[in-house]
Amino acid sequence: MAARACDQTRRDRRRAFLLGGAGIAPAVAALRTSQAQAATAAQAALPVTRYRTAAIDGVNIFYREAGPADGPVVLLLHGFPTSSHMYRNLIPLLADRYRVIAPDYPGYGQSDMPDRASFAYTFDRFGALVDALLDSLRVSRYAMYVMDYGAPVGWRLALKHPDRITGLIVQNGNAYEEDLKDFWDLIKAYWADGSPAHREALKVLVTPATTKFQYTDGVRDVSRIAPDNWVHDQALLDRPGNADIQMDLFYGYRTNLPLYPVIQEWFRARKPPTLIVCGANDQIFPAEGAHPYRRDLPDAELHLLDTGHFALKDKLDAMAPMIREFLDRRVAPH
Structure with missing residues (x-):
């Protein structure tokens, strides 16, 4: 009797397991479907950056582009000695809503490096090429992120098309002589x-140690x-002939100073929404150069972060939400 009871118990347990299993299979299938849908949605939410080249006035200009074609445009203008490479981590954080465009100037990144004998490496030329690139992309309104060399390139765009600029993000970019301190003595x-x-003597500025x-x-x-930041930049600086291109631009930087009073007048007249977010410990464009913006743009939002020249590389986690919130609130509100 005890043996028969034991066998019956085992049969009951087996039947319960099989019956339960009949309900498990659909549940597992539903879970897998849900997970697949979630993965697909997450993948769709990740903006894709595309890497393009446009022939502009005989020069191949490389640029990164991401975001909706009809979204508000944000133009990212890089500094020395880098390229649009400096924005590679910021771009996806803006591109779900904004059309983000980040070009390389000639002699930088993946753009052409024409011979100095036939091409003038000047900030005027850079500004004209970026302007023509935007025209080719049918961009007529845009916010600008300007950093280092990106500032004089951007100021030329603003002065040529005063009504096109929807907002400014200034990160260690100069528009005031107060910013040209000890680092600039050799220049x-x-x-x-x-x-x-x-x-x-200036060629020390293109050595690996300085980069x-x-x-x-x-x-x-x-x-x-x-470390790939400076390794990437140095590999491009070390191309034959590139050091002399950089020397031409160091000498040409003096042409930016006469523009400062003009761009300051543009600030006062146009009052573009402005976010100033700078590395407070930068020796190249020190914090003293950030405060004068408030003379001409009293409503500008100023943030000094405990970092150096390439603030975005250190403080992306702090800066990206700040930039995004500023754009959403002041440039392209919902």
């Missing part, structure tokens, strides 16, 4: 006489800065 010496000796310095100086935790 100013070259401006004074244009001598071969001063030109040669790394620009990324790491003023940064509290250097482990936050990917």
Whole structure:
């Protein structure tokens, strides 16, 4: 009797298991479908960056582009010695809503590097090429993120098309002589006489040590800065002939100073919504140069972060939400 009861118990348990299993299979299938749908939705939410090249006035200009074709445009203008590569992590954080365009100037990144004998490496030329690129992309209104060399390129766009600029994000980019401190003494010496000796002395600014310095100086935790930043930039600086291109641009930077009063007048007249977010420990464009913007743009939002020149490389986690919130609120509100 005990054996028969034991067998019956086992049969009951088996029947219960099989009956239960009949309900498990649909549940598992439903779970897998739900997970697949969630994965597909997450993938669709990740903006795709596309890497394009446009022939502009005989020069192939490389640019990164992401976001909806009909979205408000944000133009990202890079600094020295880098390229649109500096924005690669910011672009996807804006491109769900904004059409983001980040070009490389000639001699930088993936754009052409024409021979100096036939091409003038000047900020006027850079501004004209970026302007023509935007025209080719049918972009007539845009906010600008300007950093380092991106500032004089951007100021030329603003002065040529005063009504096109919907907003400014300024990150360690200059529009005031107060910003040209000790770091600029060697460059100013070259401006004074244009001598071969001063030109040669400036080549220290394209060495690996200086390139790394620009990324790491003023940064509290250097482990936050990917070494591929300066390795990538240095590989492009080391191309034959590129050092002389950089010397031409260092000498040409003096042409930006006469534009400062003009762009300051544009600030006062147009009052573009402006976010100023800078590395407070930057020796190249120190914090003293951020405050004067408030003289001409009293409503500008100013944030000084505890980092150096390439603030975005250290403080993306703080800056991206700040930039996004500013754009949503001041440039393209819902």
